[in-house]
Amino acid sequence: MSIYLHFRAVAVSEIRDDHTWLAAFMSEAWENDEAEYAAGIAHSISKSWNAVHDLYAAADALCTDADEPWNLPIYGGRPVLHSADANPSDPPLMLLEPPGVSQAAQFLTTVSFDELWNVVEARFSALGWTKQEHLEHHRDLQEFYGQAASAGHAVVKAVWA
Known part of the structure; x- marks a missing residue:
């Protein structure tokens, strides 16, 4: 069984803060994933997004930023609650507003991947997780959040099974 965390950048003016509407929007985005990935407005991580979050949580050991911007790329945002008529x-679903997207982009740009990896390397290697795999996720997320922040977009996140 495959499970994905799907990210979609979108202008705030184009979305509704309604679970049913956002679920339909994300479903359509998921169906158009190839074109949206090529356009830089979508990204997804298969199964390992919790490990990517754990990589970023290593920033806690590297800095004392009370805002914990390392939480933003994967689990940042607020849950969009199911309405009574939701399927x-x-x-x-989660919605990360533009200020959070900008904070996530800044974190991803300024944090040292190598320093993060040094904190988690022994644990991740023991689990069979590779540096190259996480570096690719990091670079992809840097690019995705950087483009979303530059456009002033929000990011909607959905978990697909």
Whole structure:
């Protein structure tokens, strides 16, 4: 079974803060993923997004930023609650507003991947997770969040199974 965390950048003026509407929007985005990836407005991580979050949590050991911007790239944002008429099979959704997207982009640009890796290397290597795999996720997220922040977009996140 495959499970994905799907990210979609979108102008705030184009979205509704409604779970049913956002689920339909994200479903359509998921169906158009190839074109949206090519346009730089979508990204996804298969199964390992929690490990990517753990990599970024290593920033806690590197800095004393009380805002914890390392939380933003993967789990940042607020849950969009199901409405009474929502389909129970709709995915869990989160919405990261433009200021959070900018903070995530800044964090991803300024944090040292090598320093993060040094903190987690022994644990990750023992689990079979490679540096190259996480470096690719990091670079992809840097690019995705950088473009979203430059455009002033929000990021909607959905979990697809």
